[in-house]
Amino acid sequence: MATDEMRKDLGAAIAARQELGADYEPEIIDGFLEKLDARAAARYGQPVNAPLPAAQPQQPPGKPDGDPGGLALAIVSVVAGIPITAIAANMEGTIAVIICWGGLVGVNLARSISRFMGR
Template identity: 45%
Template sequence: MVPDIASHQPPPGTGHPVPPPQAAPSNREDLRAVMAARRDLGPDYEDALVDSFLDKLDVEIAARVRNEVAAQLAHQPPRGQSKHRDGAVGMAIGSLALGIPLTAIAAQTSGATGLLLAWGGIIAVNLAHALGRRHQR
């Protein structure tokens, strides 16, 4: 059984280091068994015994890494939500920033028709952006 190393992490913001976890009792027993087998079988089987032990150790390390990654990901907010909010705010600010000069130019050159066309275009772009975000979720 692989211990969950996420439980060995220091509490956030404490700054206190936590000593690394001790080798699992099964690993110590396995290593002792490999060494006893080497004594019994002789040096001809040494490479096979070492490879077998290292393979088991690789599996355990991979499981520990998966546990750690899962623990880290559990503490992070989903990535997509903040990006969508930032995009919506940027679109709103950009629309207002472009809307002011477009209003002045359209009203001066084309009157009410130009004003309606300018703001109709801004509204259409914002609507398309909102619908596009809705489909991405």
């Protein structure tokens, strides 16, 4: 198993460090890392010094491309607002309706602001 081989190699590197002292530590670490790179290259079929793939460009904040969450939240808010309005109007009156809709607007506004700020 590859993990057992790596453990043996790491154990050998630690033993060599203990034997040779701190003066040879950078060389021991470099040797171990080279073995690790070679093993990874053999496993994944890439050369040892292959360049890393370029990072994908990040979407600039404020562009909701491909994010239907805002629309879904708005639809759910309107659907939830209907019974909330009925219950609030029946129980407490106009002030309660205003407070409930203020909360729904606040939730949608907070999501829009966090989306715009790049969260």
